[in-house]
Amino acid sequence: MKIGVVGASGYAGGELLRLLSEHPNFEISFIGAHTNAGESITALHPQLIQFEGQQFSAVNVDDLNKCDLVFTALPHGESAKLISQLNEKVKIVDLGADYRLTDKTQWDKYYGGSYAGSWTYGLPELTDHQLITKSKHVASPGCYATAIALSVAPVINQIDSEDIVVVAASGTTGAGRTAKVNLIGSEVMNNLTSYKFGGVHQHTPEIEQILSSISNKSVKISFTPILAPMPRGILATVTAKLITATSAQKLRTVYSDFYDKSKFVSLLTEGQMPMTNSVLGTSNVSMQIALDSHVNRIIISTAIDNLGKGAAGQAIQNANLMCNLAEDAGLKLAGVR
Structure with missing residues (x-):
């Protein structure tokens, strides 16, 4: 073709x-x-x-x-x-x-x-x-939208869908190739900074849109992006309030079953954390979950290559x-x- x-x-x-x-x-x-x-x-x-x-x-x-x-x-x-x-x-x-x-x-x-x-x-x-x-x-889809939507989708019907909080870091290639002062090496190296702070990032509506479409519920996310001193990769940390109490093992089963036939999404073994450098150059999605029982919230960590x-x-x-x-x-x- x-x-x-x-x-x-x-x-x-x-x-x-x-x-x-x-x-x-x-x-x-x-x-x-x-x-x-x-x-x-x-x-x-x-x-x-x-x-x-x-x-x-x-x-x-x-x-x-x-x-x-x-x-x-x-x-x-x-x-x-x-x-x-x-x-x-x-x-x-x-x-x-x-x-x-x-x-x-x-x-x-x-x-x-x-x-x-x-x-x-x-x-x-x-x-x-x-x-x-x-x-x-x-x-x-957008790069952030991909990482975040995949993180939340398996449990969208088990959480308060209007209380989803995301902090995600991306490499500089996510900002495109146009020359910008804040993206030159001497500004980016040894530095982390938030940007499009306060719920204004343009991927917010598409994340809410796709999650709403698969759940038939209103979805709201609070999303803070971070510019990381690396060329490529995204690491998203997503938390959401669970509607009812559950166990970490049951949540793992939910994710394993949801992505059982996926070619690219992997739930890592317990104790192993997603790393951006493990997915570079691929379409792979590395994911880990945890239950914070103190506040009854699920935590999802997801790594993708923003260019992959x-x-x-x-x-x-x-x-x-x-x-x-x-x-x-x-x-x-x-x-x-």
Whole structure:
């Protein structure tokens, strides 16, 4: 199948190229970038030696319309502008935010600008696979949203769904490749800082949306993100008030059963804690749970690679389903610690 990648000069775009270059069923036929058009791919992604001598192409609708499937990895607001010009037959997985939210008022509150509507929300562990398979257009979730929603979903009906508290740390690639003073090395090294403090992070509504859709309950989260001094990875710590008293072992059974058939989510053995460097370069999700009986709250610790399961890996997982391939095709990778 012929695959196009738009936004290939960014971090998520580069990870898409790395994974797609080894995919058994996909052939990259178009690699596009806007401001970096004409530049060498390896100048921005020196690790991708398989693309030595190739350049980013200017985004061209005619070339994209020759593709079977296109990945768009663009800043919010940009995907919709391009996608409106593409042929309806082209399957699309959008890694941006443009089509994630079903509620326009939430879009206006957290993003602003023109609202493009909503597509199938592609979080395969929580979204019906048949729905993704039948969809020509899929919105891939945000990185934080993926880690947090997966953490909470197994117990969403056993907790106070309006009392979910999250503190999650992410590497700097989560902020994109645009140069920013607060992201330069001398600002980030030996430093931790919260940002988008006070419930304003843009992934908040999509987390509440997906959890509400699987529970038919109102969901509210209090989410504090932290910028960590590392390039990639997310470690989310989630706590929630349990409705009734239970045991830690029963909670472990709930999680084990929920993710029993998952290709990527693993509940670690007792005593082992998730680490970001154990999932780098993969779509794997490492999870641990505990019961704080003192306050009757469940605590979930979850690690993902924000560029893997949080972006490129998950986008390919969705594309595999859309193309009736094995869900983990091209994604059976060991970590790169």
